[in-house]
Amino acid sequence: MTHHDKPVNGQDNPSFLDLLNQLPPVPTAPKLEGKHATMRFARLRTAWKASWEEGGFLYQRWEEVFRARNASWHEAANWIKAAALFGGLSLIVLMLDATGDIASATLKSLSAVPATSGGDGRGLWGTVDHPVRVFLADQAAYLSVAPAALYAFWQLTGLVGLVGGFFGNAGARIAWLLFGIGSLAMIWSAAPAGGRAAATGLAALMWALASMFALRGLTLRPVVHNHPPQYQFNPELHLHATLPAPTPAGDGPGPDNVHPRQR
Template structure:
């Protein structure tokens, strides 16, 4: 049991190292055109940092803490979505939509569409893993149900006991206006 847990920890650590090396490699890729030289990852990450730093100025939270929370939300949404958690998948979708809005509003006007499009592509690629196994096909059950629904109306009426003949003509059975 302990060996299995340590193997999982080692695999997650290795996957994190691979992802970190890949993102660092992408961030130093030369930018073409009139870019700002931050690389592929920087074109997406820098506007998000600017947006969060601008918003943190109005809050009692440090920009670095806000940025770390944003990253943690994305990571938990990605991992939880991969594991099939519906709430994490919703968080992943909201994280992506919010990230695209942040990048659109903070990217320079000339590169706004390119930065947002690049972020949408990165998010779509990561969504392959986060939304793994999600299907929009309905589940069809072709077997008859175990319990049949049989509606029935049950009336419970009480019928008064019959009175002996001639008992209804007594003095207590006369209407007051007939006296």
């Protein structure tokens, strides 16, 4: 089978022309339009069947898809990786576009809510919630946003920080800490002067209780990992001594302490 694409990373890139090359030649026939259409259909049907036979274009592509299920990313065929990347990028673009539309519609609906300072400051939650509403309503007078939108954003930040922190997200925990500090500052600023300390302290206690869930598993103790050494050193001393080879008997003059007897 002929390929028209150059191999990349040791793999042959399939070309759709390979499927067309497997088409059988057109036999000679009378120049009739109806017969020509029938012959083209028969030719395409024959090429379709031939491409699914062993060694055909579609047969090899199906084999590559079947092998890609258990292969790594680098072992997959190039056309499979290109299709996966294109599909993933298209999905990300669609998700970003949908997220932008949802966020825009939400912000527009919040901005259209009429300004209200709701709540009368009664009860434990009203002691904490009412100063926040009053503070945001006062600040919204200098901003081009409705107080209700600021209050909704404040609630959304606390909810995201609480839920995301519960699942261990670092960014959500940072948002939860900033949410608590900002809430205490707003309560201290807008609470009545006589009960300012009590309202702020009550809010701090509520925030600390909620932090048991938002900061679940967070500890200030240093984490010490005791891992066995990857390389073990065994000191050993190797001595290499070269000993002379023994001299065979009768080849030399004999031992030095043997002398001929003299008269």
